[in-house]
Amino acid sequence: xxxxxxxxxxxxxxxxxxxxxxxxxxxxxxxxxxxxxxxxxxxxxxxxxxxxxxxxxxxxxxxxxxxxxxxxxxxxxxxxxxxxxxxxxxxxxxxxxxxxxxxxxxxxxxxxxxxxxxxxxxxxxxxxxxxxxxxxxxxxxxxxxxxxxxxxxxxxxxxxxxxxxxxxxxxxxxxxxxxxxxxxxxxxxxxxxxxxxxxxxxxxxxxxxxxxxxxxxxxxxxxxxxxxxxxxxxxxxxxxxxxxxxxxxxxxxxxxxxxxxxxxxxxxxxxxxxxxxxxxxxxxxxxxxxxxxxxxxxxxxxxxxxxxxxxxxxxxxxxxxxxxxxxxxxxxxxxxxxxxxxxxxxxxxxxxxxxxxxxxxxxxxxxxxxxxxxxxxxxxxxxxxxxxxxxxxxxxxxxxxxxxxx
Numbered sequence: 001x002x003x004x005x006x007x008x009x010x011x012x013x014x015x016x017x018x019x020x021x022x023x024x025x026x027x028x029x030x031x032x033x034x035x036x037x038x039x040x041x042x043x044x045x046x047x048x049x050x051x052x053x054x055x056x057x058x059x060x061x062x063x064x065x066x067x068x069x070x071x072x073x074x075x076x077x078x079x080x081x082x083x084x085x086x087x088x089x090x091x092x093x094x095x096x097x098x099x100x101x102x103x104x105x106x107x108x109x110x111x112x113x114x115x116x117x118x119x120x121x122x123x124x125x126x127x128x129x130x131x132x133x134x135x136x137x138x139x140x141x142x143x144x145x146x147x148x149x150x151x152x153x154x155x156x157x158x159x160x161x162x163x164x165x166x167x168x169x170x171x172x173x174x175x176x177x178x179x180x181x182x183x184x185x186x187x188x189x190x191x192x193x194x195x196x197x198x199x200x201x202x203x204x205x206x207x208x209x210x211x212x213x214x215x216x217x218x219x220x221x222x223x224x225x226x227x228x229x230x231x232x233x234x235x236x237x238x239x240x241x242x243x244x245x246x247x248x249x250x251x252x253x254x255x256x257x258x259x260x261x262x263x264x265x266x267x268x269x270x271x272x273x274x275x276x277x278x279x280x281x282x283x284x285x286x287x288x289x290x291x292x293x294x295x296x297x298x299x300x301x302x303x304x305x306x307x308x309x310x311x312x313x314x315x316x317x318x319x320x321x322x323x324x325x326x327x328x329x330x331x332x333x334x335x336x337x338x339x340x341x342x343x344x345x346x347x348x349x350x351x352x353x354x355x356x357x358x359x360x361x362x363x364x365x366x367x368x369x370x371x372x373x374x375x376x377x378x379x380x381x382x383x384x385x386x387x388x389x390x391x392x393x394x395x396x397x398x399x400x401x402x403x404x405x406x
Contacts, residue, residue: 011337024302025342027295028382032346032375033353034288036367040354042281043366046274057134059100059230060266061240063088063247065223082222083251083260086210089226091246098239101229103130106213106220112166112206113178119165122205123179125213126227131190133229141173141188144209152211157188159203177206182216184208236265292378295342296386299335303390307331307397314397324395331394335387336380343379347372 015021066081089104107124127149130136144155156177163172172186184206193202214220230239240263247253247261307314314327351372357363 011333020302020306021338021341024299025295025338025345027291027298028339028342028379029295029346029349031288031292031295032343032378033350034291035285035375035378036347036350036371037353037357037365038284038288039281039368039371040365041363042277042284043368044364045280046277047366048364057227057229057266059233059236060133061228061230061236061243062264063226063228063243064262064264065225066260066262081260082220084223084226085221086223088247088250089223091250092226092228092243095246096239096242098231098235098242099228100231101129101133103127103133103227104210104223105130105225105227106210106218106223107225108218110179110217112162114166114172114175117166117168119162121162121165123213123217124205124207125210125217126207127210129229130207130227133227136193137191139189139191141186143188149209149211152215153209154182154184154212154216155187155208156184157190157207158186159190159205159207160192161201161204162206163189165204179206180217233267236267240265292382296382299338299382300386300390302338303331303335303387304393306334307390307394310394311397314394318397327395327397328391331391332384332387335390336383339379339383339387343375343382346379347375350375 063084065084086104089102092099093102103126105124105126107122109120110123111118112121112123128143128146131138131143138157139160141157143157144153147153148155158166158172158177166172166177167175172189175186176183177186178184190203190205190207196202208217210223214223228239228243230236244259244263248259251260253259317327318324351367354365354367358365
């Protein structure tokens with residue numbers, strides 16, 4: 001019997017049992033749709049993470065005093081290191097050609113007050129290069145000047161979360177807040193930045209001149225962090241190596257003594273986050289793949305039931321001249337058609353859900369053509385893989401034995 005004849009018989013049989021055919025393809029449908037949506041979620045998450053990293057500052061190198069360790073899912077400073085100084089930042093700027101800007105930085109969670117309102121926020125001190133390095137932009141007002149830094153002026157720029165907590169709907173510009181009973185005039189408001197890579201709110205911030213912070217707020221000479229902007233992305237690694245050598249020399253760390261600081265570059269953060277999101281994508285695709293496996297088992301079960309129910313039909317076809325190969329072809333075509341049906345509907349559903357969640361749900365999903373291509377071939381693979389055994393079993397039925405038994 002010709003191949004086309006076997007294919008026609010397979011089509012007729014599947015249409016004769018529409019409900020069973022649909023139920024057999026349902027698992028494949030759900031699995032394929034899940035793979036497409038899950039990959040889109042993973043790609044979208046990766047893009048969001050990369051956007052957050054880019055929003056932290058271009059060509060960024062962060063120098064932390066002491067050793068940074070991950071605790072509770074966040075990088076935290078360990079130990080009480082007091083060797084990082086403002087003069088380290090000055091030397092980095094003066095002596096390393098691959099560095100474009102430097103901003104020494106110190107921060108602490110404190111209570112800020114306005115009128116009868118009080119809220120805990122991050123009070124930070126830095127220089128005029130901080131907003132450029134860290135990509136902070138003003139929504140209203142102005143940034144403090146070099147003169148404000150030199151004279152330790154009591155002025156502040158405030159983030160939107162701190163504005164909401166202290167002022168509510170009131171305009172903060174020109175208002176005076178108090179930190180440790182010291183008055184600070186609000187001269188600017190930052191545009192919203194959202195959370196950083198550690199999930200910390202970058203808008204919960206009150207920024208004042210570093211000199212004011214060091215003299216009036218904490219009365220100390222050391223700092224906990226220096227932000228550095230490399231002159232280009234290509235120079236990040238080279239600048240980082242030179243900074244390490246300079247700081248070891250400045251801090252008199254000889255021979256095998258460990259660094260008393262930690263360097264973290266934008267490239268390292270990108271690699272780490274990319275690896276994490278890729279692992280997450282593989283995990284969720286693996287879960288979706290299990291539903292594909294379940295769908296394949298569903299095809300296997302339906303095809304085995306079909307073989308059992310159609311033993312007389314198989315016997316008659318064999319008796320009138322159909323070969324074992326013809327029987328194998330017929331049942332393989334049936335399983336392939338079920339796979340294609342479930343896969344086709346799954347692709348339509350998966351693409352539709354991805355586009356719908358992006359447009360109406362405002363999710364960040366990225367449709368990956370590669371995942372659709374893989375899904376298409378998965379339909380073929382599952383149809384063949386789980387259809388081979390029932391097809392071979394049907395072809396091995398003895399026509400004389402079947403017809404005599406019936």
